[in-house]
Amino acid sequence: MQTAMSDDRTQIFSRIKTALAPLPQRAALPNYARELPICRAHPEFSELWELFSHKAKQVNGTPLVGLATLGSWLHEKKQTHGYCDRALAERLRAMPEFEGITLETEFDRGRFDDFAFGITLAAGVIAETGSLILKDESTSARLGALAPWTHAAIVDPATIYPDTVTALENLGSDPSVIWATGPSKTADVEGILIEGVHGPGVQIVCLDA
Amino acid sequence: MQPKTFQKIDRFARDLPAEVHATVYDGSKSTSEKRYDVLWRDFPETADVLRETAGQIKxxxxxxxxxxxxxxxxxxxxxxxxxxxxxxxxxxxxxxxxxxxxxxxxxxxxxxxxxxxxxxxxxxxxxxxxxxxxxxxxxxxxxxxxxxxxxxxxxxxxxxxxxxxxxxxxxxxxxxxxxxxxxxxxxxxxxxxxxxxxxxxxxxxxxxxxxxxxxxxxxxxxxxxxxxxxxxxxxxxxxxxxxxxxxxxxxxxxxxxxxxxxxxxxxxxxxxxxxxxxxxxxxxxxxxxxxxxxxKRTDVLASECREILRCIRCGACLNVCPVYRQASGHAYRSVYPGPVGAVLSPLLAADKFPELADLPKASSLCGACNEVCPVNIPIPDLLLRLRDKGKREGAKNAAAGTPPMGMYAMMASQPSAWKAAMKIGYAVNVTPQAMMNVVPAAQAWTSVRQLPKWRGGKFRDWMKKKESE
Incomplete structure (x- = not known):
């Protein structure tokens, strides 16, 4: 297999070189302004969080402010058993709004249906698009942020990136960076929008103000 | 009505159940309109700059x-x-x-x-x-x-x-x-x-x-x-x-x-x-x-159609294409349908190119695919290059539905033959349409088109008069 594969490699490179050799000149890499891909067509907001909320709502995301609000939201929706990042669990358990809510800190894939929600730590959010950023480094379990119907990502106000360009400049060295923009969705059946296909049907971003 | 002169893709369009046609038409049209609204709402002045720059990078x-x-x-x-x-x-x-x-x-x-x-x-x-x-x-x-x-x-x-x-x-x-x-x-x-x-x-x-x-x-x-x-x-x-x-x-x-x-x-x-x-x-x-x-991507890279490799598979050219909306994707008989497929599929087919040589012809060259393409691929130009390739290689599917042009080529290269043809052409004005459909070579066009009145030679007359004035 090794020999055959390196043959394929040699062949592909030689075929590319042969294909390009007759070109009299090669197209240059264009210079373009850093701001070019940034969308500015939105109302003016004084705070980035407000722009984020505006954009998140456009894609049916659920922005919340304060962990207490999240506790009340879960009670209101009768979602009282879920997964929670170990780093947050103690703090949340001590809050009166989380009384009566069971937080498990291991996501047991054998009981994936038992978790009504997953609470994880976001690595940041992108105001321009209403996206939340998840990284392996800060997300304790990929499945905890994905399998439950409700996913609540807790975001530190210091990690609100203004736009996709800035977020790209801050990808860092993490092997898995995810931008999630609203709940999982499909329009495969007759173009009708349905949320909650494989991932969360409710995507909460909760500002830890 | 003319199976003999239909291209393969035409037959798919003809045989597409009305229900499927409606589904495909509505689905592609609404997605295309949404694309336009969102792109130009978000980048009212620079949408095309974005597309062009992305195309240059690719x-x-x-x-x-x-x-x-x-x-x-x-x-x-x-x-x-x-x-x-x-x-x-x-x-x-x-x-x-x-x-x-x-x-x-x-x-x-x-x-x-x-x-x-x-x-x-x-x-x-x-x-x-x-x-x-x-x-x-x-x-x-x-x-x-x-x-x-x-x-x-x-x-x-x-x-x-x-x-x-x-x-x-x-x-x-x-x-x-x-x-x-x-x-x-x-x-x-x-x-x-x-x-x-x-x-x-x-x-x-x-x-x-x-x-x-x-x-x-x-x-x-x-x-x-x-x-x-x-x-x-x-x-x-x-x-x-x-x-x-x-x-x-x-x-x-x-x-x-x-x-x-x-x-x-x-x-x-x-x-x-x-x-x-x-x-x-x-x-x-x-x-x-x-x-x-x-x-076969390196073959495409070596071809005159290498721009098609810029494609990021967004499907915008399918949604906007009047041919795709009528024929649906299976008509392209390959992995890639629509305008991008009409270029890419025959190229990736390599020695089976002749089988798909009708695809580059399935276009009115309206240019909508180029206008919506996020990497600005000049699809109509590439379609023309592939039509040329199909003709040069004598691919049968590249000629289906096109009358032979040999007679025209002969006349167009000999002034005396041309002059004579201009005169003879007036016979068309008194020939019933049904009779013309009998000529197999003409059938491909005349069966689905009304001919305008023949006015052959009038321009030459006008030109001569102008010169003598």
Whole structure:
């Protein structure tokens, strides 16, 4: 297999070189302004969080402010058993709004249906698009942020990136960076929008103000 | 009414059931309108600059592909991924199978990938005892129906909810119910089990950054993300043209692909994958393999149509195309339908080019595909180049529906013959249309067109008079 594969490699490179050799000149890499891909067509907001909320709502995301609000939201929706990042669990358990809510800190894939929600730590959010950023480094379990119907990502106000360009400049060295923009969705059946296909049907971003 | 002179694609359009035609027409039209609204709302002055710049970046990458492919290989390796190269589809499939066998993998979950449609990966693996499950809802339905995708982004654009409900009933996924929400929930429950049982995830890649070796995957359903959370082995099968030079360039492409494909500013899930999971992360692949596939792409690169390799598979040209809307995707008889397919499919077909030589002709050259293309591919120009190629190579399908031009060529190159023909032409004005349909060579045109009144030679007369004045 090794020999055959390196043959394929040699062949592909030689075929590319042969294909390009007759070109009299090669197209240059264009210079373009850093701001070019940034969308500015939105109302003016004084705070980035407000722009984020505006954009998140456009894609049916659920922005919340304060962990207490999240506790009340879960009670209101009768979602009282879920997964929670170990780093947050103690703090949340001590809050009166989380009384009566069971937080498990291991996501047991054998009981994936038992978790009504997953609470994880976001690595940041992108105001321009209403996206939340998840990284392996800060997300304790990929499945905890994905399998439950409700996913609540807790975001530190210091990690609100203004736009996709800035977020790209801050990808860092993490092997898995995810931008999630609203709940999982499909329009495969007759173009009708349905949320909650494989991932969360409710995507909460909760500002830890 | 004229089977003899119809091109193959015309026959598909003619035979398309009215119900499917309506579904495809409405689906493509509404997506196209949404694309336009969102792109120009968000970038009222610069939408075209974005498209043109993205096109230049891709063209630059293609024209330095050896350099960027080598750089990507290094970056991917540095990230801890293992890189493989496959000259053709069979090699790619073989490499994937050997990797799975080495890991004792028996079950595979797969996210949507066009290149694996090209290589026929799923039937190959199934033959070799691997259970394969497509996890994109549309592709899942295509799989259980043993059908083919008819659209790059919306694979079941040709199916309605009643057909899908019948398929779900047949597969034991519940009693007949054609409510789209019920269909989606049933798929969620069914596929969830599949994710957790699977050993390996196969994905494609929307972009690969040569600079960082990051593979970028975009989905709306979150299926690629689930594949990458539940399994331990990740195999990405990637066409060699998927490269972009730098992470910074992804800003342009990500802002264009969602808007162009589905009228979204960004797709719901955008994943940047740079190697296997971190050690302390409980979920996700411990090993990552990337298989770069040529499969005739270097032939396309050597051709006069290399611009088509810029394509980022958004499907915007399908949605806007008046021919696609009439014919639907299966009419293109290949993996890639629509305007992009009319260029790419005959080229990728290589020695089977003659079989698809009618596709470049299935266009009025209206140019809409070029106008919507996020990487500004001059598709109408490429179609003309392929028409030329088809004619030069004497491909029969390239001539179907076109009267022979030999007589015209003879007259047009001999002034005396031309003058005589101008006079004889007046006979057409007194010949009944029905009689002309008898001439086989003329039939292709006259059967579906009303001829204008013959006025041959009038211009020459006018010109002569002008000269003498």
């Amino acid at each position: 063209q630059h990458t293609l024209e330095h592909l050896d350099q960027y492919l080598e750089q990507a290989e290094k970056s991917l390796t540095a990230n801890g991924a293992q890189v493989h190269f496959a000259g053709d589809g069979d090699r790619a499939n073989q490499i994937a199978l050997e990797l799975m066998q080495k890991h004792g993998a028996k079950k595979l979950v797969k996210s949507k990938s066009m290149v694996t449609e090209e290589t026929h990966l799923v039937p190959f693996l199934e033959k070799n005892g691997i259970e394969c499950v497509e996890t994109d809802l549309g592709e899942f339905i295509v799989q259980i129906d043993n059908d083919h995708p008819s659209h790059i982004v919306k694979p079941i654009m040709h199916k309605n909810r009643r057909q899908i409900a019948r398929s779900f009933e047949r597969e034991g996924l519940g009693a007949y119910n054609d409510d789209p929400e019920t269909i989606t929930r049933r798929a969620r429950v069914h596929l969830r089990k599949k994710y957790f049982e699977a050993d390996v995830a196969v994905t494609g890649a929307n972009f690969v950054s040569a600079e960082s070796g990051r593979i970028v995957l975009v989905t709306n359903e979150g299926n690629a993300r689930f594949c990458m959370a539940a399994t331990k082995l990740h195999i990405a099968i990637v066409g060699i043209e998927k490269l972009v030079p730098r992470d910074k360039d992804l800003g342009l492409f990500l802002n264009l692909i969602g808007r162009s494909g589905t009228g979204q500013q960004l797709t719901v899930y955008t994943q940047f994958i740079a190697g296997p999971k971190r050690a302390e992360q409980p979920d996700g692949p411990e090993e990552m393999h990337v298989i770069f596939v040529d499969n």
